[in-house]
Amino acid sequence: MLETRNLLGIKELSPEEIYSILDTAAGFKDVLRRDIKKVPPLRGKTVANLFFEPSTRTRTSFELAAKRLSADVINFSAPTSSVLKGETLKDTVLTIQALGADIVVVRHSSAGVPHFLSRIQDMSVINAGDGANEHPTQALLDLFTIQSNKKKIKGLTVVIVGDIIHSRVARSNIYALTKLGAKVRIICPPTLMPVEIDKLGIEVHDSMEKGLKNADVVMMLRLQLERQSKGFFPSLEEYYNLYGLTSPRLKLAKNDAIVLHPGPMNRGVEIESEVADGPQSLILEQVTNGLAVRMAVLYLLSGVKK
Amino acid sequence: MSILVTNGRVIDPSQGLDDNLDILIERTKIKELFPRGKGPKADRTIDAKGCIVIPGLVDMHTHLREPGFEYKETIATGTMAAVRGGFTTVCCMPNTNPVNDTVAVTEFIIEKATKEGSCTVLPIGAVTKGSKSEELTELDMLQKSGCVAFSDDGLPVSNSLIMRRALEYSKIFGIPVISHCEDPALAHGGSMNEGFISTTVGLKGIPNAAEDIMVARDIMLSELTGGQLHIAHVSTEGAVRLIREAKTRGINVTAETCPHYFSITDDSIKGYNTNFKVNPPIRTSGDMSAIKEGLKDGTLDVIATDHAPHHLDDKDREFDTAAFGISGLETAFALGLLLVDQKVLSLKQLIRKMTVTPSKILNINKGTLTPESDADIAIINLKKKYTVDSSNFLSKGKNSPFDKWELKGTIEKTISMGKVFDWS
Numbered sequence: 230m231l232e233t234r235n236l237l238g239i240k241e242l243s244p245e246e247i248y249s250i251l252d253t254a255a256g257f258k259d260v261l262r263r264d265i266k267k268v269p270p271l272r273g274k275t276v277a278n279l280f281f282e283p284s285t286r287t288r289t290s291f292e293l294a295a296k297r298l299s300a301d302v303i304n305f306s307a308p309t310s311s312v313l314k315g316e317t318l319k320d321t322v323l324t325i326q327a328l329g330a331d332i333v334v335v336r337h338s339s340a341g342v343p344h345f346l347s348r349i350q351d352m353s354v355i356n357a358g359d360g361a362n363e364h365p366t367q368a369l370l371d372l373f374t375i376q377s378n379k380k381k382i383k384g385l386t387v388v389i390v391g392d393i394i395h396s397r398v399a400r401s402n403i404y405a406l407t408k409l410g411a412k413v414r415i416i417c418p419p420t421l422m423p424v425e426i427d428k429l430g431i432e433v434h435d436s437m438e439k440g441l442k443n444a445d446v447v448m449m450l451r452l453q454l455e456r457q458s459k460g461f462f463p464s465l466e467e468y469y470n471l472y473g474l475t476s477p478r479l480k481l482a483k484n485d486a487i488v489l490h491p492g493p494m495n496r497g498v499e500i501e502s503e504v505a506d507g508p509q510s511l512i513l514e515q516v517t518n519g520l521a522v523r524m525a526v527l528y529l530l531s532g533v534k535k
Numbered sequence: 536m537s538i539l540v541t542n543g544r545v546i547d548p549s550q551g552l553d554d555n556l557d558i559l560i561e562r563t564k565i566k567e568l569f570p571r572g573k574g575p576k577a578d579r580t581i582d583a584k585g586c587i588v589i590p591g592l593v594d595m596h597t598h599l600r601e602p603g604f605e606y607k608e609t610i611a612t613g614t615m616a617a618v619r620g621g622f623t624t625v626c627c628m629p630n631t632n633p634v635n636d637t638v639a640v641t642e643f644i645i646e647k648a649t650k651e652g653s654c655t656v657l658p659i660g661a662v663t664k665g666s667k668s669e670e671l672t673e674l675d676m677l678q679k680s681g682c683v684a685f686s687d688d689g690l691p692v693s694n695s696l697i698m699r700r701a702l703e704y705s706k707i708f709g710i711p712v713i714s715h716c717e718d719p720a721l722a723h724g725g726s727m728n729e730g731f732i733s734t735t736v737g738l739k740g741i742p743n744a745a746e747d748i749m750v751a752r753d754i755m756l757s758e759l760t761g762g763q764l765h766i767a768h769v770s771t772e773g774a775v776r777l778i779r780e781a782k783t784r785g786i787n788v789t790a791e792t793c794p795h796y797f798s799i800t801d802d803s804i805k806g807y808n809t810n811f812k813v814n815p816p817i818r819t820s821g822d823m824s825a826i827k828e829g830l831k832d833g834t835l836d837v838i839a840t841d842h843a844p845h846h847l848d849d850k851d852r853e854f855d856t857a858a859f860g861i862s863g864l865e866t867a868f869a870l871g872l873l874l875v876d877q878k879v880l881s882l883k884q885l886i887r888k889m890t891v892t893p894s895k896i897l898n899i900n901k902g903t904l905t906p907e908s909d910a911d912i913a914i915i916n917l918k919k920k921y922t923v924d925s926s927n928f929l930s931k932g933k934n935s936p937f938d939k940w941e942l943k944g945t946i947e948k949t950i951s952m953g954k955v956f957d958w959s
Binding site: 240317318337338339340342344345349359360361363397400423425426429 | 729730735737738739740854856
């Protein structure tokens with residue numbers, strides 16, 4: 230069971246709470262295999278998707294998860310809303326609360342927005358990505374995918390490659406994996422390494438050749454072109470040459486290593502198509518697991534009394 | 536109208552005084568000091584029993600927001616907050632709207648302060664027109680109309696050539712150029728200190744180097760020109776080191792820090808509370824130690840507030856877009872007293888850094904209880920405890936990270952140019 234009414238980040242979750250979500254997700258994965266993929270726990274409840282940043286994957290996933298649980302869903306997308314007329318974040322969420330929503334799923338380009346929202350209104354808040362801070366449901370579905378395939382998390386060597394400094398996926402995964410006892414390594418150019426990140430108890434590498442050795446899991450991050458300012462690396466070609474996951478490089482990891490990617494992929498930039506479409510890739514399974522995990526989160530949060 | 540302040544412990548570092556004395560005020564001036572009980576009868580007697588009686592505090596770095604940002608603060612409310620905090624002189628920075636880069640704006644501020652202010656307001660004029668770092672303002676005209684220093688505060692003078700010229704030209708008047716040290720490109724987009732905490736909360740950080748680079752630059756320009764440089768709101772260990780070294784070589788530089796830099800560190804940002812968002816940002820415990828060391832050994836001459844009031848609308852929002860600034864006039868002295876508790880400063884040293892030292896740097900006749908000086912006095916009960924309640928600040932700005940803090944040292948009364956404000 231969850232202690233809190235909100236899912237603000239992995240930082241705020243205990244290992245027990247994480248396992249609780251993963252166990253619940255396993256149950257919902259079964260539901261998703263049935264003919265009639267619908268269960269009633271959230272009937273009569275309203276889930277509001279409050280997305281200030283573009284998203285196809287996460288938003289569709291949350292929308293479908295809510296519907297599978299029989300909730301009503303409202304979708305708010307900033308570019309087609311009164312935000313364009315200058316309405317503040319605060320007023321937007323208070324309006325949604327006034328419309329009777331019970332749970333708000335929020336994605337925003339500013340870190341700390343879910344925390345802010347949890348202070349100014351009473352709906353449950355689920356963080357679907359806040360700036361470079363966290364994307365907890367992504368980490369949870371990554372954990373679920375790893376656990377389904379490797380039967381455990383503890384003791385595994387998990388390598389995260391890419392634009393770490395701007396990545397909320399990297400941060401959430403680092404917190405989640407270290408909380409559950411995995412050995413975490415990151416690989417990226419020094420310009421994309423967050424300051425003092427080694428203090429989180431992880432290994433830091435700037436070389437694929439060194440960092441990939443004997444990895445159990447290779448998690449590739451999308452090179453976030455929209456978050457870049459200039460000067461992090463000279464060109465995409467050079468980035469691919471140094472940090473792209475190619476088939477030869479994948480061979481440096483263990484033979485049964487799995488490849489993950491949160492999507493969407495930049496084929497030929499961070500990952501070679503042969504790897505993305507190859508037998509070790511679980512990229513599409515991640516998407517299916519994402520639905521189950523988000524159903525689990527919605528279900529567990531809605532059960533927590535105010 | 537005469538006032539006798541009696542029964543208090545008078546501490547005036549400018550005269551080396553720490554004694555039980557009576558102070559006689561006549562109209563707006565301090566007339567004479569007497570041994571306790573020996574003062575003559577006066578129209579009004581103020582009993583300062585159990586309190587220290589010190590020169591009214593001098594804040595050389597305040598934002599009064601008027602003209603242009605009256606919704607955040609006005610000269611009336613800002614000076615009221617000042618006297619509430621024991622300050623009787625505030626120097627207001629020019630990042631108003633319009634920027635105080637002309638005689639017209641300076642005269643406006645002085646006139647408003649005379650009509651509606653509760654304490655002495657001394658404007659600081661902009662170094663460059665519009666604070667754009669392109670053309671010098673008419674510094675002579677500004678100082679003749681009442682500006683006591685020059686600064687583009689809020690912004691750095693990013694063009695080094697212009698900063699050189701400003702330091703050279705200001706030598707004519709013998710008043711300081713106050714520098715807001717920030718390399719714009721390195722700091723760009725940052726909303727807190729760059730460090731382990733910014734890494735874990737996913738906020739873009741402002742590295743220490745952004746401040747240190749400009750401190751180094753300005754020290755070198757002061758060395759080159761001989762101009763009088765004052766470094767505003769020092770927050771980093773590196774800046775303290777650079778200033779210390781510069782002083783050993785006799786460079787004409789002074790420096791200030793603010794209470795938040797010696798009271799809180801960046802791990803208080805974990806909850807994304809925008810009341811902790813300030814520029815320069817709150818840094819690490821290592822920086823805080825260096826700031827305290829700098830205060831102790833005299834590298835940092837002054838404690839100023841950088842009082843930066845904001846309306847709730849500008850703070851009650853996502854951290855990235857919230858305004859930078861802390862409303863500091865009403866908590867400054869009590870936070871300074873914590874340094875005395877921690878044996879970083881003696882009580883006299885604390886008072887010195889908030890009275891006579893800023894006055895000397897600005898070459899103004901304030902921060903002293905010498906007879907014939909202005910009747911600016913703060914009467915403070917060092918032992919009385921209280922809980923900070925920012926919702927009750929007299930400033931329009933309630934943005935304080937010290938809300939609910941348990942502090943000691945209440946301002947019982949403030950006398951500004953002979954006018955008594957009774958807070959007890």
